[in-house]
Amino acid sequence: MISLRQRILWAGLLGSAALASSGAFAQTPAPTAAAPTAAVAQADGAAPQGKARAEHKRMDPAKRFERMQEHRAKRLAALKDKLKLNASQESAWSSYTSATQPPGPRPDGQRMTRADFAKLTTPQRIERMQARQAERSAMFAKRADATKSFYAALTPEQQKTFDAETMHFGGHGHRFHHGGHDAQPAKG
Template sequence: MISLRQRIVWASLLGSAALASSAAFAQAPTAPGAASTPPAAVAPADGTASKAQHKRMDPAERMERMNEHRAKRLAALKEKLKLTAAQESAWASFSSASQPPAGARPQRMDRAEFAKLTTPERLERMQARQAERSARFAKRAEATKTFYAALTPEQQKTFDAETVHAGMHGHRGHHGHGGHTAPAKS
């Protein structure tokens, strides 16, 4: 068994080696006339470049991409459910309730403006935003329950399987990006 002291020694040796190699790499001259790849064009394996690119994307363009992705997911779900004509009105209510509000996201207050507010005023603003989000969630939840009740037991199983990750939106730490995992190979 490796002692704590040995672990520290090995970690410092590995750290020193990594530091020395990165310093040598950073100081390596490039050949004149050789095509060098700009740092932005090289994507690290951990996906941090794509995350940074997402943050810099135009908000309108980002919203458009999100809406396209949402429409594809809903279309795929509808196809998998194999809805009957009698279930179409319930689907329409469910899918319209699943859409974000028409007026996109309300603009956030400027940080400097927010900082000028007193603590009770900031709390009231945050509480009002939370109440708006809760009301939208309650509307979506009710529409989902109504749609779910209109499904057959087999369709309900499909719906459950296809929407299991929907409640985890934003909690991407456990299964990687979006909680999607590759199917197991037999």
């Protein structure tokens, strides 16, 4: 089980990759009068509904990954523009973007199904979950190190911009969940 602290750290790192999508999508053309597709609904920040949701779930994982990569490239380009990197910072940027690259679709093209997972014995399930947790921890450590290295290469003004842009957790209005309810900030 992932602790709240780990979730917050993950959200921060993933947010740094996702960036202020609202700024990236502000320049997209308005949808036509035709019914919106799942992609348009997601670009507008809305959750896919009904038929669009079903189509989204059936989308080929490779196609979904490709679409995610396109969105990521736009967000990173927007961040790079806002940071106004100089020539000496380009290598740090390249290292950062390559290290924070999400893993692609599984090489075999298939994940273990719930039915296959249910056929495993409890010790086998625990071993698989521990192995997956170790993989995720290694990916997190790699991204954290890359983010810290890149951050150190920024000027104080750029660091403020980076902090502000990556605090949006992907710009999708995510809130921390505790006990199944949205946690609201304390008003003081």
